[in-house]
Amino acid sequence: MIISLRKLTYEELKNQLSKEDKIVVWACNNCVKFCDKFGGRETMNNLAEKLKTDGYNVVRRELIGMSCVLDLVHLRAIEEATKKTFEEATVIIPLTCEDGYENLKYIFKDKKIIDVPKTIGLGILSTEWHTLRLSIPFEETGLKPPAEGMTLESAAKQLGIYAGPF
Amino acid sequence: MKRVYLIPNRCLGCEECIEACAKEHDWVGRNYVLWIDMVYAVQLRCAHCENAPCSIVCPVEAIKKTEEGAVVIDENVCIACGNCALVCPYGIPLFSEASKKMVKCDQCIDRQKEGEEPVCVRNCPTLALQFDEIEEYEAPKRERAARRILQAGSYLREILMPQEG
Numbered sequence: 001m002i003i004s005l006r007k008l009t010y011e012e013l014k015n016q017l018s019k020e021d022k023i024v025v026w027a028c029n030n031c032v033k034f035c036d037k038f039g040g041r042e043t044m045n046n047l048a049e050k051l052k053t054d055g056y057n058v059v060r061r062e063l064i065g066m067s068c069v070l071d072l073v074h075l076r077a078i079e080e081a082t083k084k085t086f087e088e089a090t091v092i093i094p095l096t097c098e099d100g101y102e103n104l105k106y107i108f109k110d111k112k113i114i115d116v117p118k119t120i121g122l123g124i125l126s127t128e129w130h131t132l133r134l135s136i137p138f139e140e141t142g143l144k145p146p147a148e149g150m151t152l153e154s155a156a157k158q159l160g161i162y163a164g165p166f
Numbered sequence: 167m168k169r170v171y172l173i174p175n176r177c178l179g180c181e182e183c184i185e186a187c188a189k190e191h192d193w194v195g196r197n198y199v200l201w202i203d204m205v206y207a208v209q210l211r212c213a214h215c216e217n218a219p220c221s222i223v224c225p226v227e228a229i230k231k232t233e234e235g236a237v238v239i240d241e242n243v244c245i246a247c248g249n250c251a252l253v254c255p256y257g258i259p260l261f262s263e264a265s266k267k268m269v270k271c272d273q274c275i276d277r278q279k280e281g282e283e284p285v286c287v288r289n290c291p292t293l294a295l296q297f298d299e300i301e302e303y304e305a306p307k308r309e310r311a312a313r314r315i316l317q318a319g320s321y322l323r324e325i326l327m328p329q330e331g
């Protein structure tokens with residue numbers, strides 16, 4: 001599975017939003033759910049609630065099975081149930097990997113897609129940990145995980161970014 | 167009769183089926199994804215049983231089998247007593263806070279009438295959900311089993327003389 005971390009803190013995220021924005025919190029529910037819960041339903045709901053409490057206009061929480069599948073992203077833009085909301089939205093916060101982020105930019109060209117995720121490699125999942133560990137990092141990261149994999153917290157610390165939910 | 171079948175080792179638990187179902191049916195998803203040992207995902211939905219226990223116990227006969235074979239709840243008749251949830255062996259029917267009725271998968275009969283497959287099947291990104299006659303679902307399994315038996319026979323022929331085997 002893909003390992004994705006977070007480039008922004010919650011405060012940095014808020015700096016990119018305005019109170020007039022119509023915000024969609026968009027969460028992938030596959031790999032990133034296991035990236036210390038960076039994505040998934042629970043994280044999506046928590047972030048949406050947090051933003052609402054801080055006075056932002058969250059118009060939709062969109063959970064998607066896989067944001068890396070372009071067709072599924074495209075469906076959101078055209079199907080009756082969500083089309084209008086997405087037409088009106090101005091900002092999308094992607095809790096996805098970088099593939100998901102790129103797909104969102106491609107499909108929703110007129111929206112501001114916040115640059116949140118940083119994909120750093122591939123990971124392994126076990127019934128013991130219940131979360132992913134980095135096992136095959138991308139070369140550019142310079143990370144060297146041990147055979148049993150590296151925790152995402154440790155990887156994020158070394159890269160100067162963040163792991164897990166906002 | 168066509169039913170939705172799960173190919174378990176393809177399911178990644180992404181819940182796209184639940185989201186698609188919710189959008190199709192007044193924002194109430196009518197299927198489930200369960201996690202076993204927090205790593206293995208299993209999608210569950212109404213099996214549209216032949217002698218559906220839910221339809222047998224419904225005191226107001228709100229649950230009927232359609233011509234297409236789907237077991238459906240007539241929400242105009244349902245009194246939300248929950249008897250269907252009590253007897254369903256899969257634990258599928260759920261109480262909708264929005265409609266104050268019991269709801270469950272209707273196998274997208276409206277979509278089927280337009281020649282489309284159920285929305286959970288259409289949206290499943292890994293093709294873990296299949297909408298097939300039971301024969302179409304089982305035939306490839308039989309073929310795989312037959313191939314394994316054939317391979318086992320080939321292996322035996324290597325170690326046994328024909329007259330011995």
